[in-house]
Amino acid sequence: MSSVVSYEVINNVGVIKVNSPPVNALSQAVREGILNAVQAAQKDESEAIVLMCEGRTFIAGADITEFGKPPMEPSLPAMLAVLESSSKLVIAAIHGTALGGGFETALACNYRCAVPSAKVGLPEVKLGLLPGAGGTQRVPRIAGVKAALEMITSGNPVPAAQANDMGLIDEVLAGQDLQAEAIAYARELVESGALHNRVRDITIDPASIEPGFFDNYRKQVAKRARGQIAQDRIISCVEAAVNLPMDEGLEVERKLFSELITSPQSKAMRHAFFAEREAAKIKGLPKDTPVRDIKKVAIIGSGTMGGGIAMCFANVGIPVQLVELNQEALDRGLGVIQKNYSITVKKGKLSEADMAKRLALITGTTSYDDIKDVDLVIEAVFENPDIKKEVFTKLDATVKQGAILATNTSYQDVNMIAEATKRPQDVVGMHFFSPANVMKLLEVVRGDKTADDVLSTVMQLGKKIGKVCALSRVCYGFIGNRMLTGYGRQAHMLLLDGATPTQVDSVAEKFGMAMGPLAVGDLAGLDIGYKARQALAEKPDPRTCIIADALVESGRLGQKSGAGYYKYDPATRARQADPEVEQLIKDKAKELGITQRDISEEEIVDRLFFPLINEGALILEEGIAQRPGDIDIVYLYGYGFPVAKGGPMFYADQVGLQKVYDRICEFRDTLGADFWQPAPLLEKLAKEGKTFADWAKENG
Numbered sequence: 001m002s003s004v005v006s007y008e009v010i011n012n013v014g015v016i017k018v019n020s021p022p023v024n025a026l027s028q029a030v031r032e033g034i035l036n037a038v039q040a041a042q043k044d045e046s047e048a049i050v051l052m053c054e055g056r057t058f059i060a061g062a063d064i065t066e067f068g069k070p071p072m073e074p075s076l077p078a079m080l081a082v083l084e085s086s087s088k089l090v091i092a093a094i095h096g097t098a099l100g101g102g103f104e105t106a107l108a109c110n111y112r113c114a115v116p117s118a119k120v121g122l123p124e125v126k127l128g129l130l131p132g133a134g135g136t137q138r139v140p141r142i143a144g145v146k147a148a149l150e151m152i153t154s155g156n157p158v159p160a161a162q163a164n165d166m167g168l169i170d171e172v173l174a175g176q177d178l179q180a181e182a183i184a185y186a187r188e189l190v191e192s193g194a195l196h197n198r199v200r201d202i203t204i205d206p207a208s209i210e211p212g213f214f215d216n217y218r219k220q221v222a223k224r225a226r227g228q229i230a231q232d233r234i235i236s237c238v239e240a241a242v243n244l245p246m247d248e249g250l251e252v253e254r255k256l257f258s259e260l261i262t263s264p265q266s267k268a269m270r271h272a273f274f275a276e277r278e279a280a281k282i283k284g285l286p287k288d289t290p291v292r293d294i295k296k297v298a299i300i301g302s303g304t305m306g307g308g309i310a311m312c313f314a315n316v317g318i319p320v321q322l323v324e325l326n327q328e329a330l331d332r333g334l335g336v337i338q339k340n341y342s343i344t345v346k347k348g349k350l351s352e353a354d355m356a357k358r359l360a361l362i363t364g365t366t367s368y369d370d371i372k373d374v375d376l377v378i379e380a381v382f383e384n385p386d387i388k389k390e391v392f393t394k395l396d397a398t399v400k401q402g403a404i405l406a407t408n409t410s411y412q413d414v415n416m417i418a419e420a421t422k423r424p425q426d427v428v429g430m431h432f433f434s435p436a437n438v439m440k441l442l443e444v445v446r447g448d449k450t451a452d453d454v455l456s457t458v459m460q461l462g463k464k465i466g467k468v469c470a471l472s473r474v475c476y477g478f479i480g481n482r483m484l485t486g487y488g489r490q491a492h493m494l495l496l497d498g499a500t501p502t503q504v505d506s507v508a509e510k511f512g513m514a515m516g517p518l519a520v521g522d523l524a525g526l527d528i529g530y531k532a533r534q535a536l537a538e539k540p541d542p543r544t545c546i547i548a549d550a551l552v553e554s555g556r557l558g559q560k561s562g563a564g565y566y567k568y569d570p571a572t573r574a575r576q577a578d579p580e581v582e583q584l585i586k587d588k589a590k591e592l593g594i595t596q597r598d599i600s601e602e603e604i605v606d607r608l609f610f611p612l613i614n615e616g617a618l619i620l621e622e623g624i625a626q627r628p629g630d631i632d633i634v635y636l637y638g639y640g641f642p643v644a645k646g647g648p649m650f651y652a653d654q655v656g657l658q659k660v661y662d663r664i665c666e667f668r669d670t671l672g673a674d675f676w677q678p679a680p681l682l683e684k685l686a687k688e689g690k691t692f693a694d695w696a697k698e699n700g
């Protein structure tokens, strides 16, 4: 019938099967194939129609690669209209993930059945969009306004059982044989004379919605939307579902979907979607590079990092051993893990039984002899090169050949660590971000001698434990922390030049950062940077640290001591500007002979974010990162960069590289050349009128 959609009648049920790998997205060919099959089924002997998919999943949405291109017939709404007006019952049979347009297709069917492991959802908001094929109109009609808003504004998928409770799934199947069970369900519906249910026929009583509900919901969502507009438009659509007939509601949805799809935010978020998947691919490594089997893991060090990493493995059922120097430290580490899981249980996000299962997978030891036969070791001890080398020498002597030896270092030279062993090909960096059980980023650091199968194993394993991986070559701070240096430095220098901490942080937060740079310093603890600076052989330029040093020396270590750049309310941890700090900044500026002035918002934005871009350009040129998109992923998942801006390199392309280059030259001329030198790649691309995206295309 079509290369991607087949149709046959089995036991008087017409079975439409989509087979369009990888995720059965609704490409033009799929839409046309389904539409033709439904029309064919109207004329044959079938008594009902089952719509299902081959491969790993039910339809996972519209084909995102078609966005931004000229529309091709039939449109998705046109296909759904044909499905919805079928004279025979249509039953969607779901496995895997029915997402976005895929779930909207299922909602246009008369009934929905699913295997127990299936999930359904409307994740469009994560692409800066809203469900544009009836999702905002049909979900509230079935599940109610509040549940619909939660589902659509969060974009989070819902497991089959919960979807069944919400009315979104009519039948949860046994899940042994989808096709046979779906046909049996269809026959049962036919034989019982089941109604021709159509979601569009349900109405919502506007009087059931309390006055002010939508306004309050808007305010609530705006707080977590960080400047994203899609959430607000979703609320407008759901409001239309309450107040307007179906077709008029669909019109509102269509209009707002069209507005969003051309918005810079959605463009940025779609870039992030593809960049995330691209980052998982290592240039030059064939897709079929073998992977090593990782059944058992050991972590050296049970501090905050080690404990968090252990949880990542236990969460996916991989046994993990924590290795500590002594029983006391081990007990402390295990205790913290237990406490962290208990908090999740208290929040209702984990059952007691699952907590027990996970805890049972985490064991401890004080002897390297007990980890001889693990498949992967991750070292997470102090950032001290001598201690790290000692650990790796010991691991080399005890752990079985073929095991992967990884270091969680944030700054140290992975090649030097690898040379402490006789198997540098097995050594790799796995740089987790704190808290490791929460933060999504995993920087995979490739040493000069790291073997290909070690890299492919670690990238695959990273995905398995829920991380987004990006590959970095070895340099001081790798991609993320190396770029951060200039950002942090400018935050500090802006204070000396006349900005207040509140001004710097609120501008960064208005830009979309999860938290401003100075507030992040307070959260992490100002003493960390202070200690690192004290250990340096050469004293850093006082303009980059004089205030931070003075704060630490006066006992202001950040949130943990109740004060840093800000004062903190002991009960709520809310930050508050502190006149004492503002005076200290003025004094230090005077001490250094700096005349303070008013600093504009634009200057703060450019001085904070252009250093990221400039360092990113150097990192690309040196081959530390494979692609500009990989750098974006590091910043989106590791540093709270706003996804609606697509990451620093994508943002640079939108601003225009000529403008970025000119501004950096202006800062070089006005603020001094020591911290402002345009990267040669930035200069070259700006002069050629090109973007980082062009560079990525030219460099494969």
Ligand code: 3H9
Residues within 6 Å of the ligand: 022, 023, 025, 057, 060, 061, 062, 063, 064, 065, 076, 077, 097, 099, 100, 101, 102, 104, 123, 124, 127, 129, 130, 131, 132, 133, 135, 274, 277, 278
């Ligand atoms: C929408 O539906 C709008 C409608 O409301 C209205 C329209 C009018 N299109 O993630 P993976 C590719 S908006 C095209 O690694 P997994 C992906 O790029 C859409 N391609 O697999 C990758 O390619 P490659 C709403 C897509 O098993 C490959 O598939 N839907 C699409 O870890 C494998 O992807 C969504 O937002 C797509 N829709 O996860 C769902 N989806 O191999 C987005 C994936 O060349 N998708 N690809 O790198 C997902 O969340 C995950 O891909 C999924 C599978 C959970 C399905």
